Amino acid sequence: MKRKILEAVNFIVKNNLVKGTWGNVSLKYGELIYITPSGVPYNVLKEEDVSVVKIDGTHVSGLKPSSELPTHLEIYNSREDVNAIVHTHPVFSTTVSLITSYIPPLVEDAVMILGPKINVAEYALPGTNKLAQNVVRALGNNHAVILKNHGLITVGSDLNEALTASLVCEKTAEIFLYALNIGNFNVINDKDASILRNKYLNSYRQIRKDVR
Known part of the structure; x- marks a missing residue:
């Protein structure tokens, strides 16, 4: 689990999803949560540094967990x-958070993997229970939520799904900003968006897992 955390942080750095020590990654295994520690540069992060906490937030081992632990636990x-x-x-996702309350259903892959509409959670200070509650409310049953004036959170049944969701959401945010700049644009209607989402959850997603 700790090795997977290291692989994930290397991935988000390589794909320009974070700068410096910002951002965090976690994995749930049984009643334990493995999460990146607070303030440690990713290029020097070691397996033994990864923080391990119980689902109730009790610290088990490793360094002090990320300040965003409350949001992870709430999710x-x-x-x-x-x-x-x-x-x-x-x-791009952070830019979107400054100008709107959601990204409408624009492209098929985003609708399938992330949800019909990508909501922007109301602002709250980082690391607070209020932020955690806002995030869970805006996330709903989707796989992505944008945090106002802050950033992006994606979730998955495994790390691969959560990381893929991050890339897809950032691409979709970029498309959305281009479309806004151009002017009028088309959206996928609610009925078709629901069909696409259900196809991913009940068919494509299962196939993807079977061929991992």
């Missing part, structure tokens, strides 16, 4: 299907 406690969380600060 895990509200979504039984989630076993991985990725929190990043990508440019």
